[in-house]
Amino acid sequence: MVAVQGKDTKIMLRDVSIYYSALHVIKGVSMNFLDKEITAIIGPSGSGKSTLLRSLNRMNDHIAGMRVEGEANILGSNVYAPSVDVVALRRRVGMVFQKPNPFPKSIYDNVAYGPRLQGQKSKVELDGIVERSLTQAALWHEVKDRLHASGLALSGGQQQRLCIARALAVDPEVLLMDEPASALDPAATAKIEDLMLKLKEHLAVVVVTHNMQQAARVSDFTAFLLGGELVEFDITRKIFTAPTDKRTDDYISGRMG
Amino acid sequence: MRTKYQAREIACLLALFLTVLPPLAAVLYIFVQALPGISFEYIFSMPARRGIEGGILPAIVGTLWLMFGTTLAVLPIGVGAGIYLAEFAPNNRLTRLLEMALVNLAGVPSVVFGLFGYTIFVIMLGFGPSILSASLTLAALTLPLVVTATRQALYGVPMSFREASLSLGATRWQTVSTIIMPCARTGVVTGTLLALARAAGETAPILITGAAFALPNLPRSFMSRFMALPYHLYISVTQIPAMPPERMWATAGILLFLVLAMQVGATIWREQERRKKQW
Ligand SMILES: Nc1ncnc2c1ncn2[C@@H]1O[C@H](COP(=O)(O)OP(=O)(O)OP(=O)(O)O)[C@@H](O)[C@H]1O
Ligand SMILES: [Mg+2]
Numbered sequence: 001m002v003a004v005q006g007k008d009t010k011i012m013l014r015d016v017s018i019y020y021s022a023l024h025v026i027k028g029v030s031m032n033f034l035d036k037e038i039t040a041i042i043g044p045s046g047s048g049k050s051t052l053l054r055s056l057n058r059m060n061d062h063i064a065g066m067r068v069e070g071e072a073n074i075l076g077s078n079v080y081a082p083s084v085d086v087v088a089l090r091r092r093v094g095m096v097f098q099k100p101n102p103f104p105k106s107i108y109d110n111v112a113y114g115p116r117l118q119g120q121k122s123k124v125e126l127d128g129i130v131e132r133s134l135t136q137a138a139l140w141h142e143v144k145d146r147l148h149a150s151g152l153a154l155s156g157g158q159q160q161r162l163c164i165a166r167a168l169a170v171d172p173e174v175l176l177m178d179e180p181a182s183a184l185d186p187a188a189t190a191k192i193e194d195l196m197l198k199l200k201e202h203l204a205v206v207v208v209t210h211n212m213q214q215a216a217r218v219s220d221f222t223a224f225l226l227g228g229e230l231v232e233f234d235i236t237r238k239i240f241t242a243p244t245d246k247r248t249d250d251y252i253s254g255r256m257g
Numbered sequence: 258m259r260t261k262y263q264a265r266e267i268a269c270l271l272a273l274f275l276t277v278l279p280p281l282a283a284v285l286y287i288f289v290q291a292l293p294g295i296s297f298e299y300i301f302s303m304p305a306r307r308g309i310e311g312g313i314l315p316a317i318v319g320t321l322w323l324m325f326g327t328t329l330a331v332l333p334i335g336v337g338a339g340i341y342l343a344e345f346a347p348n349n350r351l352t353r354l355l356e357m358a359l360v361n362l363a364g365v366p367s368v369v370f371g372l373f374g375y376t377i378f379v380i381m382l383g384f385g386p387s388i389l390s391a392s393l394t395l396a397a398l399t400l401p402l403v404v405t406a407t408r409q410a411l412y413g414v415p416m417s418f419r420e421a422s423l424s425l426g427a428t429r430w431q432t433v434s435t436i437i438m439p440c441a442r443t444g445v446v447t448g449t450l451l452a453l454a455r456a457a458g459e460t461a462p463i464l465i466t467g468a469a470f471a472l473p474n475l476p477r478s479f480m481s482r483f484m485a486l487p488y489h490l491y492i493s494v495t496q497i498p499a500m501p502p503e504r505m506w507a508t509a510g511i512l513l514f515l516v517l518a519m520q521v522g523a524t525i526w527r528e529q530e531r532r533k534k535q536w
Contacts, residue, residue: 087426090424104418113435114427170425
């Protein structure tokens with residue numbers, strides 16, 4: 001397997017294992033995620049994609065019995081070191097969820113939520129952040145005249161872009177996306193995919209997807225996870241045209257769940 | 258077969274009528290009986306001749322004082338405990354023990370709370386028979402209701418809001434105060450109102466913690482003794498043979514109106530908010 005490496009490694013996993021009590025869900029995964037690249041994680045349902053993704057910003061911390069072994073380095077510091085400030089970590093590693101989940105607040109307040117948490121009070125600054133984030137999320141032109149309308153009044157696709165804008169507003173270095181388009185129609189999905197390609201100019205994107213075409217279209221690297229094992233991890237084109245492992249071949253050609 | 262099922266359905270409907278109709282009839286009956294005794298003077302003047310003449314203003318004002326004092330005590334403690342249980346408590350044996358205690362507390366007879374309040378607030382803490390002692394006793398009585406209402410309201414807020422907030426670098430406390438509590442507000446407020454309505458009608462807890470049958474003055478502070486509608490009614494019925502019946506009905510009518518107004522108000526408000534809510 002090619003050890004993906006580059007000058008800008010944002011996340012480095014070394015022999016990471018994750019357990020839910022006795023259940024061994026992620027089995028010794030080692031891989032790198034590069035800056036300004038999109039890494040796709042594919043694999044059948046239950047293979048541990050969400051578990052792996054959520055371990056990167058410690059969103060699984062609250063689950064009793066969850067245990068992580070090995071080393072997960074984000075920008076040189078171990079995510080699971082006892083001294084890590086989880087709150088600060090999550091500001092640097094943003095997340096977009098499968099189902100759009102805007103707060104029942106205005107569009108403006110949704111985007112301004114993160115900066116306000118960090119103590120940003122200046123109206124001028126917040127206005128700037130809101131406009132910049134919504135523009136980055138390709139939503140500005142659709143909502144600029146109704147920033148104070150509820151975020152929940154938007155369509156599903158718009159809501160998801162609002163959630164992306166909200167995540168971008170805290171200026172993360174890594175954006176984790178767990179099936180960000182699986183609840184959307186093809187047109188809205190295409191918009192999210194375009195958006196991902198723009199986002200990678202600024203940050204590292206990690207996307208979990210069930211959609212092979214999506215992984216092939218947008219990602220630079222693809223990791224195939226099966227039963228918690230990293231079967232193959234390589235340049236996306238290589239994975240989809242000349243996979244080394246037979247199981248990868250079976251999966252991408254639809255001969256497996 | 259079909260008729261057999263229909264018969265069961267009708268039996269259940271009958272049971273429903275038996276549940277709803279008698280109390281409804283009782284409420285109507287009380288209001289009808291109360292009407293002749295209710296007058297401007299009855300509501301807004303002081304009692305005379307041991308309540309046989311004059312009005313019951315101090316009882317109305319006293320009950321309002323009690324509601325106010327109970328709210329001040331029960332709201333921060335009940336909501337705080339509810340937030341802890343729903344959002345922060347680890348899932349362990351101690352938590353489960355506390356939850357069990359809470360459930361059982363709600364079943365403790367109110368006269369026991371009266372004795373508890375008398376021992377702790379009136380005697381041990383030296384608050385004497387006063388609005389303070391009675392309010393704290395009523396707060397203890399209603400605490401389980403407010404804690405439970407708060408927890409229920411918090412559980413009703415989607416998990417995805419918590420995740421979104423945490424993922425943006427919010428602490429758990431920031432998540433609760435800026436996202437979860439505003440969403441749960443309606444449930445907490447209506448739960449508290451319903452608990453207060455229950456407290457407003459209680460006699461036993463205030464019996465020995467500061468209620469008086471007839472007082473010539475309105476309460477001046479939380480340390481004053483006080484009159485209250487349920488206690489006034491109780492004594493009128495049991496201890497004052499000379500009390501004209503329409504005056505007792507009037508007291509009952511006013512108390513019932515107060516309690517129902519709180520309950521109906523809370524319910525209507527909750528329905529309105531529910532219709533407005535988008536998640
Ligand atoms: N909170 C949890 N407690 C216990 N086991 C869990 C928990 N969450 C997930 N699992 C188990 O861990 C395994 C991996 O789950 P995970 O959600 O990471 O899979 P996934 O690849 O994201 O699947 P999907 O494609 O369906 O989203 C599954 O067997 C699942 O049952
Ligand atoms: Mg998943």
